[in-house]
Amino acid sequence: MKLDFSVAVHSLLYLDENSPRKITSAELAKSLQLNPVMIRNILSVLHKQGYIEGSVGKNGGYLLQRPLAEMNVGALYDLTIPPTISYARFITGDSKGLVANDTDDSDISANINETLTDLFTLADADYRRFYHRFSMTDLKTDLHQHGHFIDLVNQLS
Amino acid sequence: MKLDFSVAVHSLLYLDENSPRKITSAELAKSLQLNPVMIRNILSVLHKQGYIEGSVGKNGGYLLQRPLAEMNVGALYDLTIPPTISYARFITGDSKGLVANDTDDSDISANINETLTDLFTLADADYRRFYHRFSMTDLKTDLHQHGHFIDLVNQLS
Structure with missing residues (x-):
């Protein structure tokens, strides 16, 4: 489902922006403006696939397990x-x-x-090949400098 | 809706296969295995856009208005x-x-x-650019020689 992809992308970018602070699923859900139940499944998939690491307890929360540059947008789409x-x-x-x-x-x-x-x-x-041409770093750059992604695609095509 | 695209492609190929025989919407609906009501809207769009011509009455029915080679698959997708x-x-x-x-x-x-x-x-x-790379003739060839379309795409990429 396309929303699941958006949840994954948004979550990973949010963790990156707030790194090295640990982020709870409640905080993530607030940024996503979704019910925590709706994102739990995707966070679990990202955890199993080595995108994020999580700890429970008082100071628990999620962190990225690898840099955005090592995350392919197409791989996330396929996942x-x-x-x-x-x-x-x-x-x-x-x-x-x-x-x-x-x-x-x-x-x-x-x-x-x-x-x-x-x-x-x-x-x-x-x-799917279209999505595989980009890394999460490309989306991060666009977050801070909107229009970057359009320029990038135009250059490539 | 993706089914509308399939209805258009199926209808045009059916008219081509049976040319120059005039085809009623009832016969078309039978081949499509859909209720005639479900295809009426798409036939009307194809008629308005100059893909098919139709006549009513005892010997009425639809005919292609131009050859398949002049119909782009992407244009049909966008339509x-x-x-x-x-x-x-x-x-x-x-x-x-x-x-x-x-x-x-x-x-x-x-x-x-x-x-x-x-x-x-x-x-x-x-x-959408993917679909625009092909004409209806490519799909017609695949109808009679299944695997042609896969080969064609592999050659192009």
Whole structure:
């Protein structure tokens, strides 16, 4: 879900901005303007994948486990938004074709299903490649100097 | 909506396959395995934009108005799936920042909103450019020779 990606990006940038202060999930939730329950799952994923480290107790909280420069935006995208398994609800026709009509060569119902699946799958792979071109440092720079990211993309393309 | 794009692509390929026979919306709906009501709106858009021509009456039906080679896949994508106006529901933080906290420089709530909006907007533009690289002829070839489209994309990238 795209919101999960935003939660991850926002959390990591927030931890970086406030480093080396430990940040509680309550403080993070306040900045994200989301319910703490909504971010707990993503923080757990970031923790398991070695993006952040956390400690509990009175002085507990989260810290970055590695610098932003070593975090790829595309890797975060893939982590928080897995590729679509099935495009079935976006695709017309049926992989079996028209049962009542399956000797009719003019019907493209079965084939279009495969063609559209390939089109969407390849487009999604291309979309992910876009995110993989950037590190979290690129987004951090834009936070402080809005317009940086647009300039960067224009230079690259 | 992504299904609208599939409806458009499927309809145009179906008309091409059956050319010069006129195709009724009922026949098209059967191949699409959708209710005729669900495709009426898209057919109307394709008609208005000069992709198809239609006639009513006893021998009425739809025909392509121009060859597939003159139809760009990206143009169809833009026509059926307009760019997202607002990413608000995918974005954390608030464009106004934390009101109670707006003198706190460590809070990134307002800035992250702008940065994520730029990131998603640029990624979407890049996504659309992918579709613009192909004509409907590329999809037609894949219909008859599945795997063609994958090969084509691999060659281009």
